[in-house]
Amino acid sequence: MNFENMNEYHLDRSKPPKPGIPKDVKFPEFFETKTASGITVLVIQDNMLPVVNVRFVFKAGSFHDSIPGVSAFTVDMLSKGTSKMTATEIASKIDFYGATLSYGSDYDVNYVSIYTLKKYFDNVYNITSDIINDAIFSDEEIDRLRTQKINSILSFKDEGEYLASRAFKKFVYGKNTYANPVEGDEHTLKQINRESLINFNKNFFTSENLIIAFVGDISPDEALKYVERLEQGSQTSNVKHETKTDSQLTINNSRSKVLLVNKRDAVQSSLKVGRISKSRSDVDFFPLTIMNNILGGSFTSRINSNLRERNGYTYGARSYFELKKYSGDFSVETEVKGDITANAVNEIIFEIKRMRDEYVSDAELSIMKNYITGNFPLQLETPGAIASRVIALKLFDLEDDYYQKYISNVNAVTKEDVKKAAEEYLHPDNLVLSIAGNVKELEKQMKQFGDIEVVTI
Numbered sequence: 026m027n028f029e030n031m032n033e034y035h036l037d038r039s040k041p042p043k044p045g046i047p048k049d050v051k052f053p054e055f056f057e058t059k060t061a062s063g064i065t066v067l068v069i070q071d072n073m074l075p076v077v078n079v080r081f082v083f084k085a086g087s088f089h090d091s092i093p094g095v096s097a098f099t100v101d102m103l104s105k106g107t108s109k110m111t112a113t114e115i116a117s118k119i120d121f122y123g124a125t126l127s128y129g130s131d132y133d134v135n136y137v138s139i140y141t142l143k144k145y146f147d148n149v150y151n152i153t154s155d156i157i158n159d160a161i162f163s164d165e166e167i168d169r170l171r172t173q174k175i176n177s178i179l180s181f182k183d184e185g186e187y188l189a190s191r192a193f194k195k196f197v198y199g200k201n202t203y204a205n206p207v208e209g210d211e212h213t214l215k216q217i218n219r220e221s222l223i224n225f226n227k228n229f230f231t232s233e234n235l236i237i238a239f240v241g242d243i244s245p246d247e248a249l250k251y252v253e254r255l256e257q258g259s260q261t262s263n264v265k266h267e268t269k270t271d272s273q274l275t276i277n278n279s280r281s282k283v284l285l286v287n288k289r290d291a292v293q294s295s296l297k298v299g300r301i302s303k304s305r306s307d308v309d310f311f312p313l314t315i316m317n318n319i320l321g322g323s324f325t326s327r328i329n330s331n332l333r334e335r336n337g338y339t340y341g342a343r344s345y346f347e348l349k350k351y352s353g354d355f356s357v358e359t360e361v362k363g364d365i366t367a368n369a370v371n372e373i374i375f376e377i378k379r380m381r382d383e384y385v386s387d388a389e390l391s392i393m394k395n396y397i398t399g400n401f402p403l404q405l406e407t408p409g410a411i412a413s414r415v416i417a418l419k420l421f422d423l424e425d426d427y428y429q430k431y432i433s434n435v436n437a438v439t440k441e442d443v444k445k446a447a448e449e450y451l452h453p454d455n456l457v458l459s460i461a462g463n464v465k466e467l468e469k470q471m472k473q474f475g476d477i478e479v480v481t482i
Contacts, residue, residue, distance in 0.1 A: 047398055047432055047433075047436055048432065049429055049430060049431065049432045049433050050401060050402050050405065050428065050429075050431065050432060051429070052405070052414070052428035052429050052431075053069045053071065053411060054069075055067050055068060055069045055415055056068040056069075056070070056245040056248075058245075058249070060232070060249075060252060060253075060256060062232035062233070062256050063231075063232045063233030063234075063235075064232050064233075064235045064236075064237060064252060064255075064256065065235070065236040065237070065419060066236075066237050066239075066248060066249065066252050067236065067237070067238040067239070067412075067415050067416070067419070068238075068239045068240075068243065068244070068245045068248045069238075069239070069240045069241075069408075069411055069412075069415065070241075070242075070243060070244055070245065071240065071241055071242065071408070072242050074241070074242065075142055075143040075144065075242050076140065076141065076142055076143060076241050076242060076408065077139075077140075077141060077142075077143055077146045077239065077240070077241035077242055077243050077408075078138070078139070078140045078239075078240045078241050078408035078409050078412055079138065079139050079150070079153070079237065079238065079239050079240075079412075080136055080137075080138045080237070080238045080240075080409070080412045080413070080416060081136060081137045081138070081153070081157060081235065081236075081237050082134050082135075082136045082235070082236045082237075082238070082416050082420075083100075083134060083135045083136070083229060083230050083231075083234050083235055084133070084134055084234045084235075084236065084420065085133075085134070085135065085229035085230070085234050086130055086131050086132045086133045086134045086135055086207070087130065087131070087132050087202065087205060087206075087207040088132050088133055088202050088203060088349075088350065088351065089202070089225075089229055090202055090205060090209075090225075091221070091224075091225070092209070092213050092216050092217055092221055093202075093205035093206065093209040093210065093213040094174070094205075094206070094207070094208055094209015094210070094213050094214050094217060095209070095217050095221055095222065095225050096130055096135055096207075096225060096229070097130035097135075097207050097208050097209065098170070098171075098174070098209070098214070098217050098222060099135070099222050099225045099226050099230070100128050100129065100130050100135040100136070100137070101128065101130075101170060101174075102160060102162050102166065102167065102170065102222055103128060103137060103156045103157060103160045104116070104126065104128065104156050104160075105160070105162075105163070105166040105170065106160070106161050106163055106166055107155050107156055107159040107160055107161055108159050108161055109155060109159070110152075110155065112166060115152060115156065118148075118152055119149065119152065122141060122142070122145040122148055122149050123141070123142065123145070124139060124140060124141035124142070124145060124149045125138075125139065125140040125141070126138070126139055126149075126152075126153065127139075130207055131207055132203055132207060132349050132350070133349055133350040133351075133420065134420065135229075135230070137153060137156070137157060138409065138412075139153050140408070140409065143241070143242045143243070146243070150251055150254075151254075154254060154255045157230070157255065158255070160226065162219050162222045162223055162226075163219075164219055167217075167218070167219060167222070171214050171215070171217070174208060174209070174214055175211045175214055175215075177208075178208065178209075178210055178211050178214075179211060182482065184295075185286075185288050185291060185293070185294070185295030185360065185461035185462060186295045186297075186358070186360070186461075188286040188288060188295065188461035188482050189286060189295040189296060189297040189358075189459045189460060189461040190297055190459070191206060191286075191482045192284045192286050192297075192459045192461070192480050192482060193284065193297040193299065193354075193356065193457055193459035194206070194354075195480075196282065196284055196457055196459070196480075197299070197300065197301050197354050197457055198301070198352070198354075201352070203349060203351075203352060232256065236416055236419055236420075237252060237255075238412040238415055238416050239251075240408040240409075240411050240412045240415075241408050280454065280455065280475050280476070281454065281455060281456045281457070281458060281474050281475035282456075282457050282458065282475050282476055282478070283458045283460070283471045283472075283474050283475050283476065283477045283478070284457065284458065284459040284460070284478055284480050285460055285461075285462075285464045285467050285468065285471065285477060285478070285479045285480070286459070286460070286461040286462075286464075286479075286480055286481070286482055287461075287462075287463070287464040287479070287481075288461045288462055288463070291363060291461070291462040291463045292362065292363060292463075293360050293361060293362050293363055293462065294360065294361055294362075294363050294366040294369075294460050294461065294462035294463075294467065295358075295360050295460065295461040295462065296357070296358065296359050296360070296361065296366070296369065296370065296373075296458070296459070296460050297356050297357070297358050297459045297460075298356060298357045298358075298370065298373055298374075298456055298457070298458050298459070299344075299354055299355045299356030299357060299456065299457060300354065300355060300356075300452060300455060300456055300457055301352065301353075301354055301355075302346055302347075302348070302352070302353040302354050302355045302450055303348070303352065303353055303450075304348060304349060304350060304351050304352050304353055305348035305349065305350065305353065305421045306350075306421050306422055308346070308348060308353070308450070309442075309445075309446060309449075311434045311435055311437070311438050311442075312438050312442035312443055312445065312446040313346060313446045313450060314397065314435075315390070315393050315394065315397065315435070315438050315442075315443055315446075316380065316385075316443045316446040316447050316450075317344055317345065317346055317355075318393050318396065318397065319380070319385055319389050319390075319393050319443070320344050320376060320377070320380050320447075320451075321342060321343050321344025321345075321357055321376070322343065322344055322345055323393070323396060324341075325392070326343070326344070327376045327379070327380070328342050328343070328344055328357060328359075328372075328373060328376045329341060329342050329343065331372050331375075331376055332359060332361070332369060332372055332373070336368070336369075336372060338359075338361045338362075338365055338368065338369045338372070339359045339360060339361050339369070340360075341359065342357065342358065342359035342373075343357070343358055343359070344356065344357040344358075345358075346450070350420065350421070355450060355451070357373050357377075359373075363462050363463050363466050363467070364466065364470075366460060366462065366466075366467060366470055366471070367470035367471060367473065367474075370458060370471070370474060374453045374456070377451050377453040378453045380447045380451060381444075381447045381448055381451050381453065383444075384440045384441075384443075384444055385440055385443050385444075387440075390438075390439075390440055390443065394435055394436055394438070397435050398432045398435050398436065401431055401432060401435075405428075414428060456474075456475075458471065458474055458475065464479055
């Protein structure tokens with residue numbers, strides 16, 4: 026550097042630097058194959074650190090429940106004992122290796138995940154293979170887990186947000202299994218026994234339903250050898266899994282519906298306002314995402330600014346689309362004082378109508394694009410996050426270069442696209458208003474919005 030010309034390098038800190046040209050993120054390349062038994066194998070090799078993350082995803086969640094809660098119960102039981110190890114021994118061995126073993130369930134999938142140092146990977150993988158292929162579902166562990174789950178659900182019933190959400194899902198999805206809570210309820214959990222768990226495991230935790238994603242210090246060849254070990258004990262199924270189309274999930278009512286759930290001693294109302302939407306594969310995702318973030322999906326959104334900043338009704342409000350494999354829903358959630366519930370609902374409907382009727386401003390569109398594109402790389406910082414992303418490609422039938430083009434696709438969205446998305450997915454005159462709170466106080470306020478039904482959860 027020529028110090029005689031230092032003035033040429035002085036920065037004018039009174040002006041923000043000009044942003045550069047947006048560039049797409051280079052999503053890691055991945056290896057993909059399908060084994061003879063039907064297991065989809067994905068490998069992202071990254072030797073930066075001596076760690077390996079593996080996620081085993083079964084494409085069968087609570088959507089396939091014969092008894093509400095059976096899929097979540099099944100995956101929770103995997104680590105509760107095999108023919109070789111007790112639940113305590115499994116937990117002790119995972120702790121000994123300093124590894125992480127986690128599992129979970131949602132509407133469309135069940136998963137088991139491990140994260141370990143490479144030098145202990147062989148041991149941790151063997152434990153995981155054992156619990157996937159050899160869970161024994163002992164009656165003693167079933168009873169213990171059932172008690173824990175029921176107690177947990179009973180405690181949730183003291184939360185207005187849980188009550189409003191349960192009533193909303195039940196009405197919006199009707200007879201579809203998406204209407205049921207993933208974890209089941211205190212009544213259905215009592216119907217689940219060893220036979221029902223073994224049947225779900227046998228029918229749905231199969232090779233053809235399984236995606237395994239390896240991320241970290243492991244090559245495709247190494248990964249395939251480990252998959253072969255798992256395959257030796259895995260099971261196949263001839264069960265055909267029915268899917269339901271959106272036409273079976275459409276709400277038939279022509280005006281808004283008000284669902285009220287009584288919450289003892291409530292001084293505030295928990296609101297969930299929304300309606301049925303579409304599946305992840307059926308929506309125009311990028312315009313929808315920007316539209317929702319402007320409406321209520323971010324802290325600076327219109328709904329949060331209205332309810333929190335302008336009116337002081339709440340500490341926070343948000344909107345989101347819950348997009349599932351076979352359908353989805355849209356909702357706005359918040360909590361307000363009981364006596365201003367109707368005022369809050371009116372403001373939510375006002376903002377939904379405004380989003381449909383008016384174009385968003387250039388500033389709103391630009392800010393939201395910057396927010397989404399700037400936040401996207403931060404969502405790819407861990408092996409687990411990358412594994413989730415690459416699995417989503419397969420679950421929702423997305424193109425392999427979906428994430429490579431993500432930022433370009435966000436920046437290509439126009440004001441016209443946002444308005445079109447609002448017109449298609451937002452219907453302010455046909456909403457489900459699910460509210461948990463003081464029913465006596467709410468009935469007088471809410472009758473202006475539609476037919477009222479008091480429901481018990």
